[in-house]
Amino acid sequence: MRLFIALDPPSDIRDAISDLQFPSDQIRWNNADQFHLTLAFLGEQADNQLDALCEQLAEIRFQPFELQTLDMGCFRHGALWLGFQSNPSLARLQKQLARSLYTIAIRLEHRRFHPHLTLGRSRSNPAPAVEHLQRQLNHQRFTFRVDRFLLKSSVLRQDGAVHQIEAEFLAD
Template identity: 30%
Template sequence: MQSHYFIAVPLPTEIKKELKKTFKKESYPFKRWVHEEDLHLTLVFLGACTNEQLEYINQNGQKILSDMHPFSLQLSSLGTYGKKTEPRIFWMGVKDQPKLHDLRNKVYELCEEAGFVLEKRPFSPHITLARKWVGLDSYNEEGNSGNTLQLEWKVENIILYKSVLTEEPKYKEIYSFSLTGDRE
């Protein structure tokens, strides 16, 4: 089984714990829940990688962030992807933050330079919580309207992760890059 890679904004432990505590399997019957340690906000999904592509990201990842300063993100509201009554993805969004889009654009360009063929869909920042609705009744997103967390955290780094599907948690940190701004 081939590993897949992605670059993401990690979440602080306290945000992960709060998400896990607030959104319980018993209240939201989805088939697969993301392990607490694996919660993140994906910037770019890479898929399979060559050693050369990984080395290119390692060599140039910090350079692209040299003018990026740490910034804050805040959780916003719940959402789903897929069929409204039986969603395939259950997620927590973040409030719009232009600096997040700037960061994503820099990472996206770096990955294209490394030779990756990337998705062209618009960037829709979210944290996947669970997959595949298996409830006996249809999913009702109106029941989630009051279920939001207004938690905030500072984005200070991004991480290149590798998926190891045979382990739990399954995302392993390969490289970490700091938002250093003018500090060097």
């Protein structure tokens, strides 16, 4: 089972963000229901690990906090993203998750944590699309309250990934 831990913005925020998308032959846009902030990508895990993983994640304690979007950009591989303001509560939650997963022998990728929502993927130079999105955004910020994180599974399909919530973990 391909797993990851994520934060999902509320549906009204996801819908407002998807309204920024514009027709393009060069971009494959993500659906609003796919927007999430990945805290940890666990990769392929055995189905029989799910209970132990959920028990470990249930031990994570955090207080609710607010997240606000900030900037847009693109990664070298063509993913267009909407980033977030730096937030100490988010950074603490992500580090706490990484340490907790390490105790049950789940090793995470050694990448710098860059909190973002992936909006879509560009087949060519994504810079013009980012500029267009920035104009559409026009310094608008989206803010939402984080009061839970989710363990999700992902099935890769030809038309994109399908995500399913496997477990939900609430803030204190």
